[in-house]
Amino acid sequence: MVFDIEDIYELDGKEAEGYSFIVEDDSLKISNKKEGFEICFDIGSSKRLKMAKSIEKLTGIRVEFKNMDKREILSYIESKGFNKSLWNPIGKAMHAHNMVEPGDRIAVGISGGKDSLSTLNSLVRIKNIVNFDFDIIPVHVHYKKMEGELEYVREYVKRLGLELYVEETNIKEVVFEEKKAKNPCFMCARMRRGVLYRIMKEKNINKLALGHHKDDIVETFLMNVFYQGNRNVMKPSYHSDDYDLRVIRPLAYVEEDTIIRYARKLRLPILKSSCPYETDKNSRRLKVKNLVKGLAEENPEIRSVIFKSIKDLLD
Numbered sequence: 001m002v003f004d005i006e007d008i009y010e011l012d013g014k015e016a017e018g019y020s021f022i023v024e025d026d027s028l029k030i031s032n033k034k035e036g037f038e039i040c041f042d043i044g045s046s047k048r049l050k051m052a053k054s055i056e057k058l059t060g061i062r063v064e065f066k067n068m069d070k071r072e073i074l075s076y077i078e079s080k081g082f083n084k085s086l087w088n089p090i091g092k093a094m095h096a097h098n099m100v101e102p103g104d105r106i107a108v109g110i111s112g113g114k115d116s117l118s119t120l121n122s123l124v125r126i127k128n129i130v131n132f133d134f135d136i137i138p139v140h141v142h143y144k145k146m147e148g149e150l151e152y153v154r155e156y157v158k159r160l161g162l163e164l165y166v167e168e169t170n171i172k173e174v175v176f177e178e179k180k181a182k183n184p185c186f187m188c189a190r191m192r193r194g195v196l197y198r199i200m201k202e203k204n205i206n207k208l209a210l211g212h213h214k215d216d217i218v219e220t221f222l223m224n225v226f227y228q229g230n231r232n233v234m235k236p237s238y239h240s241d242d243y244d245l246r247v248i249r250p251l252a253y254v255e256e257d258t259i260i261r262y263a264r265k266l267r268l269p270i271l272k273s274s275c276p277y278e279t280d281k282n283s284r285r286l287k288v289k290n291l292v293k294g295l296a297e298e299n300p301e302i303r304s305v306i307f308k309s310i311k312d313l314l315d
Contacts, residue, residue: 002062074128077121089253090122097237099248102132105205110140112271114263115211122250139165143172152269197243213251218306219288233313
């Protein structure tokens with residue numbers, strides 16, 4: 001059960017899971033007569049997010065706030081237990097590749113998956129801790145027939161103090177029905193990127209942030225070696241001469257397992273993918289992913305080992 005509210009006082013009179021919420025003056029009382037449970041919170045002296053976490057821990061009922069101030073946003077995004085595995089690698093990648101600069105206008109490609117939403121969070125976090133300003137523009141390329149609750153993603157972006165820009169397209173119909181492409185993933189990604197580049201030009205945006213992580217970089221390198229016979233890599237940052245913009249990947253040093261844990265802890269509003277090729281047994285990427293996964297059973301550091309071996313190619 002989730003209560004989506006503007007202010008803690010809106011809990012007054014709500015009931016769920018056998019619990020009753022009553023607000024009197026600056027006090028919140030939560031009771032469950034069947035279990036003989038009663039607890040009070042001093043609203044005036046308690047921090048909202050801390051109180052919400054306590055309520056969820058005690059009752060199992062999640063309280064989310066539609067609007068948070070900068071301090072609350074930062075606390076929510078950072079969560080606990082991710083400094084070493086998430087925030088430090090992101091900071092190192094951003095510093096090593098000079099990803100964010102004063103005056104930047106950065107579009108974030110929001111697919112609705114864990115990676116893109118974590119990328120958005122990383123940029124919002126940076127914006128709240130650095131001493132210079134830059135703009136964040138979340139952009140979602142929406143397939144007209146795509147399943148999923150886009151409104152949840154829109155509301156999530158709004159909670160972070162931003163607005164989601166949505167561009168509807170018929171890319172799926174073009175790729176899978178009209179063109180019947182032999183390599184639909186490549187064509188789909190290329191067409192989506194083209195839409196993003198056009199939007200960026202229209203809105204005078206100079207950088208595009210994508211959600212690719214360390215696993216993606218390792219897998220792409222191996223795919224190029226195995227299937228293309230080259231050593232091309234997915235760089236953490238590069239300049240597109242054709243479109244005169246820079247592409248950045250803040251999660252480049254972060255492993256996918258960390259992002260999965262982070263997304264689950266924050267309960268990010270992930271859209272369900274309807275792409276059949278993500279689980280297709282003939283997918284080259286899936287084959288390589290499973291290969292690396294198997295190697296990791298013998299050597300858990302295998303991704304870092306491969307990543308280190310190609311680091312000279314990433315600049």
